[in-house]
Amino acid sequence: MKVLWLFAHPDPRSLSGALKTEGLRTLDAHGHEHRVSDLYAMKWNPVVDADDYAHDPADRLLVGDASERAYATGRLSPDIRSEQEKLAWADTLIVQFPLWWYGMPAILKGWFDRVFVKGFAFGITDPATGRPQRYGDGKLAGKRAMVIVTAGARAATLGPRGVNGDLNDLLFPLQHGTLWYTGISVVPPLLIPSADRATPDDYATAATRLRDRLPSLPTTAPLPFRHQNTGDYDDGLLLHPHLATPHHPGPSAHYTAPPPPAHR
Amino acid sequence: MKVLWLFAHPDPRSLSGALKTEGLRTLDAHGHEHRVSDLYAMKWNPVVDADDYAHDPADRLLVGDASERAYATGRLSPDIRSEQEKLAWADTLIVQFPLWWYGMPAILKGWFDRVFVKGFAFGITDPATGRPQRYGDGKLAGKRAMVIVTAGARAATLGPRGVNGDLNDLLFPLQHGTLWYTGISVVPPLLIPSADRATPDDYATAATRLRDRLPSLPTTAPLPFRHQNTGDYDDGLLLHPHLATPHHPGPSAHYTAPPPPAHR
Secondary structure, X not given: OEEEEEEOOOOOOOXXXXXXXXXXXXXXXXXXXXXXXXXXXXXXXXXXXXXXXXXXXXXXXXXXXXXXXXXXXXXXXXHHHHHHHHHHHOOEEEEEEEOEOOEOOHHHHHHHHHHOOEOOOEOOEOOOOOOEOOOOOOOXXXXXXXXXXXXXXXXXXXXXXXXXXXXXXXXXXHHHHHHHHHOOEEOOOEEEOOHHHOOHHHHHHHHHHHHHHOOOHHHOOOOOEOOOOOOOEOOOOEEOHHHOOOOOOOHHHHEOOOOOOOOO | OEEEEEEOOOOOOOHHHHHHHHHHHHHHHOOOEEEEEEOOOOOOOXXXXXHHHOOOOOOOOOHHHHHHHHHHOXXXXXXXXXXXXXXXXXXXXXXXXXXXXXXXXXXXXXXXXXXXXXXXOEOOEOOOOOOEOOOOOOOOOOOEEEEEEEOXXXXXXXXXXXXXXXXXXXXXXXXXXXXXXXXXXXXXXXXXXXXXXXXXXXXXXXXHHHHHHOOOHXXXXXXXXXXXXXXXXXXXXXXXXXXXXXXXXXXXXXXXXXXXXXXX
16 A cells, blocks of 8 residues: 555644554554654645745635636645655555544644645546536546544544434544545544553554554455435436435435445 | 634635635624634744743653643633633634645644643543533533535535535534534534635525524524433443434434534
8 A cells, every 4th residue: 555644633642643643653663654744743724825836816716616716727836745745655645633523633634625626536527428427427536545643532432322412423524524625535434442541451452453453454344325426316416216215314314225234 | 692703714815715704794793802813914832842842841741731731720822712711701602714635624623632631622531420521511611602514516415415425424524523522502603615616606505594693693503413421322322322323423423313404
């Protein structure tokens, strides 16, 4: 594998930091290449603005249009281009973060906001069919991703009946709406629960689970998200009625089979 | 109402900016007070770090502990305290943003990451029962919120069968996991769809919908999220089995009744 490890925690001495080190060591031991984007260490700027696109501030900023033009003409800001190059190099993306308010820390959300510009990650049309290439199709198709998330909650409370909602549902905007949207296959997430009170034994368990998941990543079955363009959706991009339960089908309707439980 | 209007768009000349102006004018016309946190205009820093908490960088940064200590001793950074004071003043919170990668722009996610610290928004225990106060209970209970979201997608593709997932499911981490978690009641979101190609007529429609929603906000039925501490969850904080469909109940299991469609 060629792995881009995207990491977002303010303290390298954290549980998250230790797991990142453990993961990179595991990749080394198995002969896999890796590059790291340690967003806090890089002082990554997560805020989209006109400067990203060499945009004339006198003109109204239409983010999609401005980003597409800057991408096409090589005028995206250098920090964005550098991240796009790393992702282009990689065949595998690890997205590791502590779950803050049931989502990514802002510094990481802003990596996707800024790096996944129009023309690179969305707004791509198949020249043969004229159809938009997304949800399983696009320039990033062929790559794989895995989310690694540390959370204070107990595992069961992030399961199907847990008060916080199921982890795969909470991650739906990232796993389906961002990664799969751009064509990237997503294997089930690795959840490290009860992370704010981990004992040395808990750490050992977490590290073992991580060491198991990484080498098998290329052969792990991805989350079975539906493809946009293979007949499950109608021309208006709505699921055919027989594929959705009557009232509130929820995110699981966009899978062809139930995902495995997130908290193994 | 006393409204805090939280706004995250890089260009005030945008559709989003015009709707914010329209909304504030509507509040004025009805005699409601308002304050605004225009995050781009404020150059809001969305990145949690040790400086937020007057934290000694020689010590490991445990975000929850450090934020709780800084909150309790009045040593949170001044920009965070100022936002907490605005929210304490308000009885109503508007959260307005363009939907970027099916979530909040990073600058807005980082408002919640930094302002909603332990002791203020989570980690609060009922002294009488010893139970955590969250999901419908907590220091912010009694307030209301409404999300206003502009999106490029057509409304139906953000509905129950839409390829992008249902808007209420996409907003579950914000509406349930953040706002409701802290005790804030959330009325159904206002979706302004097809926003990147709005005509003057579309704008007029959007403005009318906004002008209708704002004055009725205090009497609008909130999303019927379940309360954590009123018997729907067992002692392990799992939904009682009879309240959840067998396999993948999804976010809708955490409502007592189906939410109204987001795209009215």
